[in-house]
Amino acid sequence: MIEAKDLTKKYGDLMAVDGLSIGIKKGEVFGFLGPNGAGKTTSIKMMVGLLRPTSGTVYINGTDVQKVEKGTIGMCPQELMLWEYLTCKESLDLMADMYEVPKKVRDPRVKKLLNDLFLVEKADTIVSKLSGGMKRRLNLALAVVHEPEVVVLDEPSEGLDPQSRRVLWNYIRAMRDKEGKTVILTTHIMDEADQLSDRIAIVDHGKLIRLDTPENLKKEIGEGDVVDMKISDTSRNQDLINELAKEKDVISVVEINGRINIRALNAVAKLPMMMQTVERLDVQVADISVRQNTLEDVFIDLTGTGLRE
């Protein structure tokens, strides 16, 4: 469906996107996961033809993206891009008109969108008087009012409360399942990428690090659990990490934001061993928990850091 080859974008000396090659299949939800400044926005802007790549090509259904028929793609930008002095309904009508949606189709569709995104009550409210979350939902609605084949969403859940986020997620799933749309989304929220995406591309420093399904990604670094530990004297973190790393049952030990993450198969059974090590080094545990391996752990494993905020 969408074929990006060797996409590269240079801003001066900075390689914002570096040799990105991916193929996106029809009817899938494709997630870009990466920390701030990873090059997610830059990548998708090139993929929808808004930004000219320094080198590389993008084909949509075999056509160069610059020549693709307008209206094939709908894009929800990361920043709010709204007309402050129009109402929600007027904005949607305007975009529908710009995509040449006939009035007969437009009116029920706009009504449904307002309904689906819980904006009905605010249909006739001027945009500048909406709350931040409402603006975000409108921002999304404007991208899909012409029912494009490909929907590109740049950090769609930014600034949404948990409830609105659910609404959004359900909406995205419905687009795929009921309407067979191809959805590309970027996020730095692990949970979102995990729950929504059929496939995830992990990018950092403009490079594609891994591309796979969430399950495979999680499997790849082992099916272990994670023991997340904090000790009172964080200056001793490194000592403890060195000691724990020597244990043969431990798959990996990393420090994240002052906490120690220990990955091991069947971690609960390994807890006594870990506590012995702690006691041997004479450090106090301030806080400890055991949890399932998540995408975040995969991410940390791959990029060596937590999300840079």
Added chain:
Amino acid sequence: MKFISIAVKDFKELVRDRRGLFFILLFPIFFMMIFGFAFGGMGENNTPHNIAVVNLDQGTINSTGSNVNYGNNLTAELQDQNYPQNNDVKLFNVTTTSDSNAKDLLRTRTVDAELVIPANFSDSVQSLINNTILSSTGQTSSANKITSTITISGDTSYIGFGVAQGTLVGYLSQYQQGIVTAITGAQPVQYINTSVQSVAGTSSFTEFDFLAPGMMVFAILLLATTVAAILTREVESGTLLRLKISKMRSFDLLFGGLIPWSLVAGAQVVILLVVAILLGLKWQGSVYSILLAIVIGIIAGIASISLAMIIASFAKNDRQAANLGTLIVVPTAFITGSFFPLPAEYVNLFGHSFQIYDILPWTHTLTALRSVLVYGSGWSVVSSDVIISAVLALILFVIGVFLFSKTRLGAES
């Protein structure tokens, strides 16, 4: 029709942005008032008016059978007139010359106005005298009523002309009356008509009468600043990006924007005309001239919006657009003569000499507006200026669309 949707959107934004709207409408009114109070009483000064007299009078045979030339008489009279309130200063500074030479003098503003005495002038004066004598002795005049028309022409965009023609018209009616009173003391029938650029002018001009249309042009020019800021805001807020990936063409965006904004320009002409009249503008004309003035205003508006597109092609944010706009608009207003007429600057191109300010559409707008509002001229008089300004506005629009599309509507690089 996507441009209609854009026009409706722009119109809503325009009306709902109260602060912006107030600025657009009130700022020029404020300027108009300052100029109205400052210059309302000026222009009635005591320096001789420079006029060129072209005497085409062929003379006539008077009742005693001798050959007389009243044209020469009128010329001499004009030369002899002094200011009523200051007897040492001549009213007119007369140069007698040929028509073509007079036009040259007008162009270089060596003279303020040209007075053409027609070939049958003496005949009409003689006819006036004869008939006056007849009617004073109780007989009805039967034969040869001869009328003639003295043409006063000049540059309507020039304050000197306004004052000079007003004085001339006043003086000529006095001259006619003088002839009659010399014979009988009765009221004369109109035998000598005067024609100022085809329509009668006003008798007393002030600076303000010249400045008021200038203020309208200034207000319309100022629109460029506002529209540039709005276009840039569309870029900044990213809404242009939304439009860019839609099926909208740049024509839809820019032509759609043109509609509400040029209507604002037309409205400004009306609002400012009302304000100017309240401040004492002695305007000539009718509903027809208002309509004509609105059309002229709309054309100037189109030129301003095109200028706005050019500015918005280069400005990075709306503040920059406003600053750059002011930087361009104010000098342009000066060049077009909105505040005071500038001395003409000629350049030679392809063997013809051009007034360089004539390349700006607003220069023609101003000439046309002045002619329509201050002299009450009709379409036939202003048509060439209106057409030229429309053509120039169109050229500017094409340049604006081209630049804006190129810099703002393509893929970023």
